Amino acid sequence: MDYLPLDPPTLTDDALLTEATSGPWSSFPGRPRPRHGAEVVRYRGMVMNTLTGSILIHGRPVRLAVKERELLAALMRRSGQIVSPQWLAMQLKAGAEEIDSLVAALTSTLREAGAQCLPRHVEGLGYVLWR
Numbered sequence: 001m002d003y004l005p006l007d008p009p010t011l012t013d014d015a016l017l018t019e020a021t022s023g024p025w026s027s028f029p030g031r032p033r034p035r036h037g038a039e040v041v042r043y044r045g046m047v048m049n050t051l052t053g054s055i056l057i058h059g060r061p062v063r064l065a066v067k068e069r070e071l072l073a074a075l076m077r078r079s080g081q082i083v084s085p086q087w088l089a090m091q092l093k094a095g096a097e098e099i100d101s102l103v104a105a106l107t108s109t110l111r112e113a114g115a116q117c118l119p120r121h122v123e124g125l126g127y128v129l130w131r
Helices: 013-017 066-077 085-092 096-112
Strands: 040-043 046-049 055-057 060-062 118-122 126-130
Touching (some): 040 066, 046 066, 085 096, 096 118
Antiparallel strands (some): 055 060, 118 126
C-alpha cells in the first residue's frame, strides 16, 4: 500500500482543486483524481463554474448574490427549456412567491453586465433563459 505523508500547506483548497498534474495526487499513478463536483455551464456568452460560483459574461466577471447565482445555474442547466416557478422554488429551496423577485433582480443585473441572454417570463408556464 502506498503512503505519502502530506504536510499541512499541501492540504489547502488551492492545492486540492488545481488542475495541475503536480501535487498530492500525482504520487498515485494509475489512480484517477477525485472529482470535486465542478461543472462549467456555458450558454450564449455566459460561462459559470458551479463549484466556485464565478461567472463570466462575454469574458468579463460579474458579481451576483448567492440566490441569483443559484437561479442562474438552474436556468443555465435547463437553458432553452421552460421551467415552472414551482420547480425553481424547489431547486433554490425558496418560496414560490420569491421567484418573481429573484428573476427580476437577476435580469437587471445581467442586463447591466451586457448579457444578451436573459431570463424571460412565459405567461402561465414559467421562465426560460432565452436570447
